[in-house]
Amino acid sequence: MMKQLSQRLFGPLTLVAMGVTLVLGLxxxxxxxxxxxxxxxxxxxxSVAWVALYxxxxxxxxxxxxxxxxxxxxxxxxRVANCAMEVSVVFIALTLITGSIWGxxxxxxxxxxxxxLTSSAILGVLxxxxxxxxxxxxxxxxxxxxxxxxxxxVAINVPIIHFSVQWWKTLHQGATVFNSNRHLLIHGLQxxxxxxxxxxxxxxxxxLLRYRYRxxxxxxxxxxxxxxxxxxxxxxxxxxx
Amino acid sequence: MFFQSGGEDDVSVTDAPNGLSPVAPPATKxxxxxxxxxxxxxxxxxxxxxxxxxxxxxxxxxxxxxxxxAKRATFGTQxxxxxxxxxxxxxxxxxxxxxxxxxxxKGEVFVTSKGTPPQLFQDNIPxxxxxxxxxxxxxxxxxxxxxxxHTASYIAKNPKRVKASxxxxx
Numbered sequence: 001m002m003k004q005l006s007q008r009l010f011g012p013l014t015l016v017a018m019g020v021t022l023v024l025g026l027x028x029x030x031x032x033x034x035x036x037x038x039x040x041x042x043x044x045x046x047s048v049a050w051v052a053l054y055x056x057x058x059x060x061x062x063x064x065x066x067x068x069x070x071x072x073x074x075x076x077x078x079r080v081a082n083c084a085m086e087v088s089v090v091f092i093a094l095t096l097i098t099g100s101i102w103g104x105x106x107x108x109x110x111x112x113x114x115x116x117l118t119s120s121a122i123l124g125v126l127x128x129x130x131x132x133x134x135x136x137x138x139x140x141x142x143x144x145x146x147x148x149x150x151x152x153x154v155a156i157n158v159p160i161i162h163f164s165v166q167w168w169k170t171l172h173q174g175a176t177v178f179n180s181n182r183h184l185l186i187h188g189l190q191x192x193x194x195x196x197x198x199x200x201x202x203x204x205x206x207x208l209l210r211y212r213y214r215x216x217x218x219x220x221x222x223x224x225x226x227x228x229x230x231x232x233x234x235x236x237x238x239x240x241x
Numbered sequence: 242m243f244f245q246s247g248g249e250d251d252v253s254v255t256d257a258p259n260g261l262s263p264v265a266p267p268a269t270k271x272x273x274x275x276x277x278x279x280x281x282x283x284x285x286x287x288x289x290x291x292x293x294x295x296x297x298x299x300x301x302x303x304x305x306x307x308x309x310x311a312k313r314a315t316f317g318t319q320x321x322x323x324x325x326x327x328x329x330x331x332x333x334x335x336x337x338x339x340x341x342x343x344x345x346x347k348g349e350v351f352v353t354s355k356g357t358p359p360q361l362f363q364d365n366i367p368x369x370x371x372x373x374x375x376x377x378x379x380x381x382x383x384x385x386x387x388x389x390x391h392t393a394s395y396i397a398k399n400p401k402r403v404k405a406s407x408x409x410x411x
Binding site (some may be wrong): 011020029030031032033034035037038039042105106107108109112114115116121122125126129132136138139142144146167168169170171173174175176179185186187188189190223 | 269270272273276277279281282283284287288291292294295296300301302303305324356359360361362364366373386387388389391392393394395396397398399
């Protein structure tokens with residue numbers, strides 16, 4: 001009962017969280033002292049990047065690791081990894097697009113090849129590679145195993161992206177929240193709006209994942225039904241001849 | 242007819258006169274391996290292409306004013322990315338761009354840059370200037386592009402905010 005209620009409420013709650021982020025970010029929070037109105041992108045870009053890197057890619061990598069571990073191996077893990085990676089591709093693309101939109105007026109350029117931006121672009125290529133690898137394998141077990149190994153191996157790029165602004169000199173700013181000295185560089189209403197945006201986009205990810213997973217189950221059921229139907233039709237053909 | 246696997250070249254199907262003979266499983270293992278290797282090869286090429294755009298040359302996007310001043314001779318007149326903070330009051334807008342000083346903790350470099358500076362270009366803001374020194378020993382830097390490197394700090398504009406005794410406005 002409670003589970004059903006929470007499942008039903010999750011979508012509307014996500015919508016409310018997104019709406020609150022939008023209203024606070026666009027109208028309520030004052031502009032920034034240095035960046036002025038441009039700083040309003042701080043309520044979108046970092047949250048989208050958070051979901052792209054840690055939540056969605058992380059979910060795909062963890063589900064893949066759980067698939068590779070014999071005790072937790074199941075089709076569910078393979079499906080979660082696949083669906084999370086598909087959603088991750090969308091969020092990585094959004095991260096790169098919103099970053100470019102912010103970069104043009106703030107930095108003066110749409111794109112630079114610094115360590116943060118390059119490693120983020122590589123993550124996008126790797127996520128697309130994961131999906132390509134899945135489609136390259138017809139055998140279900142082989143596909144699950146190969147893609148799981150691939151996801152776990154390429155997840156090494158996530159900490160590289162995270163620490164790139166500390167390890168190397170980049171045009172991209174350093175971390176405002178998750179920095180090495182644990183010193184928050186944003187305060188008051190700006191910080192609260194940022195927190196709400198992180199929650200809202202995380203909820204959006206899980207909402208999308210849930211529906212993508214459901215779609216995948218239905219697709220598999222349909223494929224299974226097609227095989228059954230094909231077998232029945234073949235049996236009928238045999239009986240007639 | 243229901244067991245065809247998409248008409249691939251290496252899929253073998255036993256001839257079945259009556260259509261009921263057992264059908265040989267398609268030779269998917271070899272094809273899967275070939276496709277997987279193909280995907281990984283394309284991925285590697287794409288990653289190398291991305292890295293070759295700059296990170297292969299140097300993982301660091303710029304050299305700071307202090308680094309350049311410490312090893313001025315090694316940079317000569319080569320094209321580089323110079324980073325420093327715009328010295329307050331030094332900006333002079335010209336018809337072709339702007340001139341200003343970028344400072345580090347150990348000195349400063351005079352920059353003359355062509356082109357329109359970015360929207361956030363102002364006093365006291367960190368910038369990265371693409372360009373080169375005019376001569377091998379000169380401290381005048383001829384820039385072709387200015388990029389603003391804003392900090393990770395965010396402070397809301399609030400004219401009614403009270404300043405603390407230590408100067409903090411947060």
